[in-house]
Amino acid sequence: MPAPLLSVQNLGHRYRHRAELVLRDVSFDVGAGEAVAVVGRSGCGKSTLLHLIAGLAQPTAGTVHIHGEPVRKPSARWVVMFQQPLLYPWMTAFENTALGPRFAGRRREAPKLVGDLLALVNMADYAGTNVQRLSGGQQQRIALARSLAAQPEILMLDEPFSALDTFTRRALQVEVRAIAKRLGITLLLVTHDIDEAVLMADRALVMDARPGRIRADLAFHHLPDERAIDDPAVQFERGRLLAALGETTQAPQPGDFHQI
Numbered sequence: 001m002p003a004p005l006l007s008v009q010n011l012g013h014r015y016r017h018r019a020e021l022v023l024r025d026v027s028f029d030v031g032a033g034e035a036v037a038v039v040g041r042s043g044c045g046k047s048t049l050l051h052l053i054a055g056l057a058q059p060t061a062g063t064v065h066i067h068g069e070p071v072r073k074p075s076a077r078w079v080v081m082f083q084q085p086l087l088y089p090w091m092t093a094f095e096n097t098a099l100g101p102r103f104a105g106r107r108r109e110a111p112k113l114v115g116d117l118l119a120l121v122n123m124a125d126y127a128g129t130n131v132q133r134l135s136g137g138q139q140q141r142i143a144l145a146r147s148l149a150a151q152p153e154i155l156m157l158d159e160p161f162s163a164l165d166t167f168t169r170r171a172l173q174v175e176v177r178a179i180a181k182r183l184g185i186t187l188l189l190v191t192h193d194i195d196e197a198v199l200m201a202d203r204a205l206v207m208d209a210r211p212g213r214i215r216a217d218l219a220f221h222h223l224p225d226e227r228a229i230d231d232p233a234v235q236f237e238r239g240r241l242l243a244a245l246g247e248t249t250q251a252p253q254p255g256d257f258h259q260i
């Protein structure tokens, strides 16, 4: 079996000496090209886990390896997208997107790469627009293009669409999964939105709180690559995920339909 792209082993974390453990004994592997959601209630340690994996903080216990190498600091090989797009407000969509290749020393390739990426995220018509004049969803598309411009192996998403309206959120959930699959990028998503998890992931890791640990590992591999929330198969997996989170007392049977 090939070595996993990402391997998290016995991760534990507390923010201060003697403070409460935020994470305890968290272990899982992610294969290259997989889309994995980490799901759990607010405060269970999802963002902390993502920060430790991305090398933005150091764990109290355990290890994170990417390609077998221990993660000690952030790298251009993985990027994190947050709820707020964090764009430079005085720059255009094009200029914001071009920052990735510029920092990576690929200034000459930038125009073509950025043009392709803006088309990929459906923002080609806004290349010259100042990002302050874009909607929240459009800004998040530019943030996505900028993240992809670094040509990362792993795209890590921390509740990236929670500030957006339902319609825009749904569109981006489906599109980001499709883009990641097309480009072969591994997706790691933390969310408390179970619809987001079922729409975007091949697998969901369900977390318990205080301390944060993994309670269940559900595979959605048999769902179609392109997802729609009203697909009965998607609804069935949604029900399984709810049951794993302890939101329902009974696991769903095939054919059950869970209303949103």
Ligand SMILES: Nc1ncnc2c1ncn2[C@@H]1O[C@H](COP(=O)(O)OP(=O)(O)OP(=O)(O)O)[C@@H](O)[C@H]1O
Pocket: 015, 022, 040, 041, 042, 043, 044, 045, 046, 047, 048, 049, 192
């Ligand atoms: N910088 C910090 N210093 C001290 N405690 C922190 C810090 N960041 C988070 N915590 C605590 O760690 C716990 C887990 O927080 P975390 O943000 O990782 O959870 P989460 O599952 O991502 O929550 P949410 O879904 O609300 O974003 C919480 O109890 C939080 O108060």
